[in-house]
Amino acid sequence: MKTTHRPRHAALLAAAALLAVIPLLAPAQGIYRIVGPDGRITFSDKPPASNEKATALGPGGRSAQNDAAGELPFELRQLISRYPVTLYTGDDCAPCIAGRNLLNSRGIPYTERTVKTPMDVDALQQLSGGSTVPILTIGGQRLKGFLNAEWNQYLDAAGYPASSRLPAGYRNPAPSPLTSLPEAPAPSAQPAPVPVQEAPASPPPPAPSNPTGIVF
Template sequence: MPCTTLSQFPRLWRGPLLLGAAALCLVGGPVGAQVYRQIDANGRVTFSDKPPTSQGSGAQPVPSNAAPSAANGLAQLPYELRQVAQRYPVTLYTRSECQPCDAGRNLLTTRGVPYTERTVNTPEDNAALSRQTGQSGLPMLTIGSQRLEGFLDSEWSQYLDAAGYPASSQLPSGYRQPAAAPLVAVAPAPAAVPAPAAASAPAAPPSAPAPVQGPTPDNPAGIRF
């Protein structure tokens, strides 16, 4: 794995960085700009970095390297930690059944780093990740504009130190980590428009009363039943 520059973080020692092989999970498809998934009238799916120009296009923004919002508890963080999280937001990209992903998540949780998790489990997720990063391995961690592919405890810890994240958790007891969300937000299928009710057949006209029969040889009294 190529060595990533540390110039983003002025507090970090700038000497040579010797890294071992990072643990990663490869994905079938290569994070920064906003990506939109759009479905046209024929059901064809396309991706673009430009928002849709008309209403009802079916485009959904792809979450990308976003800091936890105040609704997710950012406002509840201690002042210094909140400043770091706003300046260098952390996003973790994972997939299911990935042991390195679990190890990376455990490191962030144990250290008390507020982060956003995006899952990459579908072909649409893989395509979006490829377009955003050009990378092919998970887990992937972004700290501000820095991108780390594969899990290596010492490397992740070094970058978190350089960004200013505390070595031990300072999260308040009531803090709740936001739930993981897919990288590509899929819009719900539009509700089916009910077909117009079939026109009911016209009612049959009332039948004419049977003619009154008079006396006959077989029925001299003219009685009808």
């Protein structure tokens, strides 16, 4: 049986071509979306100053957090589209911390909403019929209070993995308030000044009788 061998010079040429391509595949330099103190938004490849807010953008112009979400395994993307997980928490709440730790230990992608203001409490009552936290929603299921076995049972039923399959560096979105603070009303325009109508000038008094006809 005849065996053909690749010529040595051809192999060297292929290796050289591969080395020439590798630099082209290096990750692009990061881009930042910067909001200055005056509210002006700019984009730069340099880190922001200390008094500026910035969001790191991926190659497609999305935030790094959204890029990380796009890198989730296909199975997890399917699950969060069918059974999104949301955790409602409050301050100084030990069960909330335990529930958060459970989700993190299993690698569950979730959104956290905080309940702090009276408006948040009102919204939570409308949502769940009560004002106690934590509350976990998995798709249309709503679990009040933290029970390790119950939360695991419902996460298992939804198909979420028992151990993390999240890509390295993935971060869930930062917690956000359940309700947004109402915007301050715009200052009302000052009413236009009402023009003051001057009283009509009173007619001059009748000229005294001047039989001489002299006009001063």
